[in-house]
Amino acid sequence: MSCEEPHETDCSEVLDHLYEFLDREMPEGDCTKFESHFEECSPCLEKYGLEQAVKKLVKRCCGHDDVPSDLRSKVMGRIDLIRSGQAVPDGDVTAGPGTETPVRAEAPGVE
Numbered sequence: 001m002s003c004e005e006p007h008e009t010d011c012s013e014v015l016d017h018l019y020e021f022l023d024r025e026m027p028e029g030d031c032t033k034f035e036s037h038f039e040e041c042s043p044c045l046e047k048y049g050l051e052q053a054v055k056k057l058v059k060r061c062c063g064h065d066d067v068p069s070d071l072r073s074k075v076m077g078r079i080d081l082i083r084s085g086q087a088v089p090d091g092d093v094t095a096g097p098g099t100e101t102p103v104r105a106e107a108p109g110v111e
């Protein structure tokens with residue numbers, strides 16, 4: 001998957017890293033790398049309503065703070081939608097109180 005925007009890094013790679021980012025602890029110093037990585041694909045993240053969430057996550061990482069589980073599951077759910085090619089709801093993933101959290105479907109081959 002990729003968008004029309006030309007980037008050095010493919011959008012799907014950015015999503016892969018976001019997945020990793022959520023799944024495991026990032027080594028110290030990787031935050032900056034991630035930040036620039038996500039900056040590059042900012043228009044796409046915005047399109048998917050993930051930009052604000054990513055910014056929060058990057059900030060959390062650099063602040064050595066835990067990612068709130070609700071934000072984590074929201075972002076995970078949305079990434080799953082994007083990766084499976086389903087329609088992504090409008091609006092930012094962080095917006096709106098108590099919106100339904102998509103259940104994370106374990107697709108085979110997806111790590």
Ligand SMILES: [Zn+2]
Nearest residue numbers: 003011041044
């Ligand atoms: Zn992109």
